[in-house]
Amino acid sequence: xxxxxxxxxxxxxxxxxxxxxxxxxxxxxxxxxxxxxxxxxxxxxxxxxxxxxxxxxxxxxxxxxxxxxxxxxxxxxxxxxxxxxxxxxxxxxxxxxxxxxxxxxxxxxxxxxxxxxxxxxxxxxxxxxxxxxxxxxxxxxxxxxxxxxxxxxxxxxxxxxxxxxxxxxxxxxxxxxxxxxxxxxxxxxxxxxxxxxxxxxxxxxxxxxxxxxxxxxxxxxxxxxxxxxxxxxxxxxxxxxxxxxxxxxxxxxxxxxxxxxxxxxxxxxxxxxxxxxxxxxxxxxxxxxxxxxxxxxxxxxxxxxxxxxxxxxxxxxxxxxxxxxxxxxxxxxxxxxxxxxxxxxxxxxxxxxxxxxxx
Ligand SMILES: Cc1cc2nc3c(=O)[nH]c(=O)nc-3n(C[C@H](O)[C@H](O)[C@H](O)COP(=O)(O)O)c2cc1C
Numbered sequence: 001x002x003x004x005x006x007x008x009x010x011x012x013x014x015x016x017x018x019x020x021x022x023x024x025x026x027x028x029x030x031x032x033x034x035x036x037x038x039x040x041x042x043x044x045x046x047x048x049x050x051x052x053x054x055x056x057x058x059x060x061x062x063x064x065x066x067x068x069x070x071x072x073x074x075x076x077x078x079x080x081x082x083x084x085x086x087x088x089x090x091x092x093x094x095x096x097x098x099x100x101x102x103x104x105x106x107x108x109x110x111x112x113x114x115x116x117x118x119x120x121x122x123x124x125x126x127x128x129x130x131x132x133x134x135x136x137x138x139x140x141x142x143x144x145x146x147x148x149x150x151x152x153x154x155x156x157x158x159x160x161x162x163x164x165x166x167x168x169x170x171x172x173x174x175x176x177x178x179x180x181x182x183x184x185x186x187x188x189x190x191x192x193x194x195x196x197x198x199x200x201x202x203x204x205x206x207x208x209x210x211x212x213x214x215x216x217x218x219x220x221x222x223x224x225x226x227x228x229x230x231x232x233x234x235x236x237x238x239x240x241x242x243x244x245x246x247x248x249x250x251x252x253x254x255x256x257x258x259x260x261x262x263x264x265x266x267x268x269x270x271x272x273x274x275x276x277x278x279x280x281x282x283x284x285x286x287x288x289x290x291x292x293x294x295x296x297x298x299x300x301x302x303x304x305x306x307x308x309x310x311x312x313x314x315x316x317x318x319x320x321x322x323x324x325x326x327x328x329x330x331x332x333x334x335x336x337x338x339x340x341x342x343x344x345x346x347x348x349x350x351x352x353x354x355x356x357x358x359x
Contacts, residue, residue: 001301004293005325008050008306010284011221011258013094013170015050015307018300019321020261022288022311023053023098023172023226025069027339028346031112033058033071034080040087041347045318047093050307053172053224053261056100056179059159060152062118063180065102067110067132068341072097072159078166085167096170096224097163099156099214103180104141104189105234109133117141118152119183120190120197120206125235127178130339146194152180153210157217170222170258171214173207175248178234181207185244188237200240204248211252220256224286228263230270242270249280259284261309264291274304293324319351328352 002008008015028038046052058064058071071077081097088095104119109131119141128135144152160171175181183189184206190197196205207225214223229245230238238244249260264273264287277285287299288309296308314320316333323330337345 001303003297003300004308008284010051010224010286010306011170011256012219013051013096013222013258015094016092017050017321018307019049019324020286020288020307020309021046021049021052021314022309023055023174024311024315025055025066025339026346027066027068028341029068029070031068032076033064033069033074033112034077035070035084036080037083038343038347039070040083043084043095044087044091045347045351046314046320047088047091047095048319048321049093049314051169052088052093052095053309054095054097054168056098056174057159057163059099059101060155061111061113061115063101063155064111065106065138066129067339069100072099072162072166073155078162081163081166081168085169089167094169096172097160097166097168098172098174098226099159099163100174101152101156101180103183105129105138105178106141107131107136107138109136118144118148119180120144120192123189123191125178125189127235143192146196149196149206153206153213156210157213160214160217160223164218164222170224171218172261173211173214173223173225175207175225176228176231176233176263178231178236181210182231182236185248186236186238186241188239200244200247203244204251207248208251211255211257215255215257221258223257224259224261225252225257226261226263228265228267229273229276230267231263231265232267238269240269241267242276245276246280249277253281253283257283259286259306261286261288263289265289316349318349323352
């Protein structure tokens with residue numbers, strides 16, 4: 001039976017082990033959405049993971065909602081990602097770009113170029129975001145016209161092509177946490193009367209068409225997607241998330257995608273996420289959320305997952321794979337520096353080793 005240190009194939013990706021680094025926004029890119037030398041070090045330090053899923057990357061200007069998040073929508077960003085992916089590959093790792101369009105979860109003060117906020121419907125999220133000017137309410141979005149939707153999907157596809165040009169091995173579509181794809185799927189944020197709203201089969205259409213466009217752009221076996229049915233984060237509400245996500249998984253099960261990345265979190269409307277996924281998805285599965293090493297091994301040996309994603313453990317343990325393998329102690333992370341600029345709390349967590357000698 002497979003364990004954490006056994007290789008696995010997810011679509012076109014040959015992982016050296018089944019330890020995936022979960023996507024984590026860390027807000028260290030430059031204001032123009034370009035990654036810099038800090039990101040090169042950060043990802044290189046963690047490249048012994050079988051697969052790194054990058055922080056959320058905006059596929060367009062309108063997709064940016066938070067401070068200092070990186071993009072993949074202009075040539076300078078593509079060039080600036082190349083040293084990051086090269087560093088990961090040089091250390092023997094693989095890296096997927098997580099494509100994250102925030103939709104209505106945006107504050108104007110976090111956008112260098114200024115742009116309007118768009119979403120399926122003109123319903124504001126009751127959420128405040130950190131901005132350099134203080135906490136700000138998210139804006140009331142403008143509802144996308146039906147004729148505009150193909151352009152938004154096209155932005156995702158262009159970003160996926162840019163990701164490959166930048167050296168990424170795959171792309172992951174962020175479909176949870178209250179961002180644009182989740183806004184389309186949820187009845188509380190989507191009251192459209194066209195083919196993208198109404199019944200679940202219509203509300204999933206944006207996500208299905210985006211995944212199809214990504215597959216067309218870079219090959220289905222280099223496309224993953226992340227879901228967490230019923231996740232209320234960012235003021236999201238769907239009347240029946242199990243039915244909506246069941247329909248989504250049914251619709252994309254046959255596309256030959258690289259993996260489904262499931263946040264296995266019990267929420268009031270969905271008590272058993274894994275059972276839901278098992279009933280509708282037959283491709284490779286990555287599981288995440290508050291999983292420690294013993295539970296990860298149990299999930300793998302029972303065949304419940306093909307790989308396990310760890311988020312917070314990777315923050316302060318860049319060499320998490322070695323620490324798991326050798327049973328070494330795990331370091332705690334500093335919450336105050338999760339999104340703060342600079343190297344502190346980002347690239348200065350040491351790998352395991354003897355304490356430095358003070359002279
Ligand atoms: C600082 C931080 C930033 C995060 N940013 C993202 C993100 O950009 N995209 C995403 O899908 N999840 C994001 N997450 C969620 C993580 O990927 C993961 O689901 C979560 O930390 C639970 O896994 P864990 O218990 O192993 O930490 C973030 C989590 C943290 C702690």
